[in-house]
Amino acid sequence: MMRSALSFACALLLFACTVPNVPVAPRAEAKLEAADADRWASFLARYLAIDTTNPPGNEANALPLLQETLSGMGLTSTVTDLGDNRANIYARLAPNMPTKKGPLVLLHHIDVVPVERDQWTMPPFGGLERDGQIYGRGAIDMKLVGMLQLAAMEMLTRQRDRLEREVIWLAVSDEEALGLGAQRAVADHMNEWLPDYLLDEGGFAVRDFMNGQDIVVVATTQKRPMKVRMIAQGDAGHGSRPIATGGPRVLAEALHRLDAHPRAARLIGTNVHLFEALGRIASFPKSFFLSHISWPGVLWLVEDSLSANKNLNPMIRDTVTPTMLEAGQKANVIPAEASAVLDIRLLPDTSPESLLRDLAALMEGLPVRFEVLEPPGPAVPEAPTDDPFFRGLTDAVRAHAPAAHVAPWTVVGANDSRFFAPRGVKTYGYVPVFLSKQQIDTIHGHDENVSKKELELGLRIYLDAMARTLLAPMP
Template sequence: MTTVLFLALALAKPPEPQPTPEYVEHWRSQVDWKALGDESVDVLAEYLAVDTVNPPGNEARGAAFLARELAKDRIESKRYVLSEGRESLVARIPGSGDQPPLCLLSHIDVVPAEEERWDQDPLSGARVDGYLYGRGALDMKGMGALELQVLRQLHRQRVPLNRDIVLVAVADEEVDNLGMKQIVEHWDEIGCSHMVNEGGLGIRDALFDGQAVHAISTAEKGVFWVDMIAEGPAGHGSTEDEGEAPGRLLEAMQAVATRKAKPRIEPDMYTLLANIGAHKGGFTGWVLRHRWTVNLLAKGQLMGNSATRATITDTLHLTGMSGANSHNVVPSEVRARYDSRLLPGTTGDEMLAELEHLTRKVDGISFEVFHDQLSNGSPVDDPLFAALSRYAVEGRPYAVAGPVLSVGFTDSIFARPLGVHAYGYVPFEVSEEDANTMHGHNERVSEENVHEGVRRLYSAVVEVSVNPEAREPLPPLPPPPAPEPDKEPRPEDLEGLPEQFAP
């Protein structure tokens, strides 16, 4: 998209930034942001050092770490046990109940790291040149730490909330989403109407140099995982036979490869482009602000790049083949594996019908579906979306925010069918290079981002969770009971705690 270059005429003015509501200013002016930011950096460093690499996950270690931090502020938490060593955690600070609860969601597990390719130990939480290194710094222990810090700050400050704030840290997002699927079954205990989760974040120089785009995920594409199976007579490698499975599979794969994906731009995508265009100004900005000019002039650019093409098409991606085991044996069955991601409005059945149509002339072809999940989304016209957008760009005249359709899926896709308005936004602003360390090497986040992120997330949560008229904090909590001198921590609470952090 950087190459959508047209004559830059000064035709459009960037939109005026919305003022911060006075009541948000009231509450956040009382916070020692330097101290909270420093504490947040310490918490994240320690959290990154807890080994929750999935597989196998060991999320009980991460849940125990979060529980210990919460307990320091006398916030109780509850564990949901998935299996041996695998747990999710839920903690709640109460509000008046005038509004349904707000969930701050994160996942505890992280993907594996090729340690030898890293400059720092991926499980160290090392601090180097203003950065915190570690698997999960961006995806998503960084956000988990911010959410924890926002919760404890609201609790310490005794902010009079009009809704419960619920911290939810789940196991197994990176593999089978078993943690979130379990939490969804207990939704009567959780009860959130709104949720903040991972999804988008701020990327500097995303489309245009000098402009940062803060994408807030409002929707996720559907998922359709399917094997195409070819069957035929088994035989000896020395002699060719008619209708063998490998030949049929090749023919069918070639037929599938002729598929032309049709672009379909979703309303939220037009909104994001319009916001970017209004902020950018000039002729390019004008093009991006109108649907007809986007269709006429920018669609080709969007289709020309695999990343943007994925946001405007139903993709069908060949990700593997299987079935051949020996040079001299013709197998009776071979398979091609496809990962298809579907735009809102396209069903798995429709993609299956397309595959069947494309391969109709090849004999012996069938399909086996492994995963079929419809796309879902949350409205842009929502107070939480508005608040996340506001604080993403507050004090950053070079930045713009807007909705985005995530091409991958997160745990939000399991919450939305319950009626939850779920938005994916991690309040960090990073370079494209740093963003690519997610699931890559040297995953990192700057300490400055942690400081900024906790303030911006706090502001958004306050905006949607505090009565605008309220100015007085709740009465202070009673003093803590005297400590029980001989009470030892449970062994499971210490399990997995890195040596340097052990009490």
């Protein structure tokens, strides 16, 4: 209450002006004919019709379509057999001129998550269209991106004389489980390819995101998942004689402490830029605070309202979420031991050791210990936003969707970029196909679908981005 009153008073004292977007002209060589847009929409429909549900994956079933599409552009593809009808596939397009620039990898995953068939009103593996929308598991996550990246390869093969860096199109298996495909690709090729950049999923474009404004976010980093078991070791007893030191009671107290003491809110560079962009969309006085989030004390003023938003809360702190509980075997026996699995997501620069130390300190006086079940992978450093490549991605959006706001984004889940970024590759999540908020809920949900009209605009943006970042300017 105090904080919000103070916030409003401060906001009234100072007023933030919004910065209009600078107009950007589209790149001519990225021109897209309507017939090409239709052809790529049909490709997506065919790709969606191949069931690559993981588990078990069966990603190799998509190889004939992908190979045929690549060879139609004159590109040779190479398959890495992963066994069990699973595979990775890649195709390389080198520039005709000598270059010192490292390659760009265009990455997508072939597998999709399972569906609850009875909850779908359209066949999940039909690739069918209804009212201008293409339906199917993977329509957004992420066969859509595989399609955008293939269209980019086609445009680049035609513009090869002006290509300034090599492009490697890579499709992998198993992103939705352990990332076996991406890990294999890193092990097999990273030392040879030495890419400078990688484009993946993780970013998105949303119509009417806030106050009627559209937004396109480009992922520049992601959090690090870590799984820990919290074990309460109390006393055993008879259910008829309650004791405060029984395992479940101790665990309940430990869970309560976790809840009452969330990790401290703080800002990483990506989120400063994100909040500044949200400040241009939000209404006053929120707009003022978000635009000036890095000023001393401002995060403290808005912390409560950011924490209350389930999408923004994980952006400003490490999260520690109990997901699985275990205790007892019989209703009348108080077990000495009770445990909770904690799904921990670290901001990219949090040290896992310091987090575990903090958790232990929080449990002081309680017989509770922690066991690391899955340590976090290497940190995903934030990819720069003051980089010409990032500018190319965002200028392409501005050229074709001038009213949209553009910002960097932190992926709070995890994707395959996490295997590449720690090797010094600047990785961005870039999916400039506009979705409605309702369509976002269909990702990993029911009736996943994408608009054909937005897909055409998304293709224009993607091709334009590739022209800006990879091709020498027209003479």
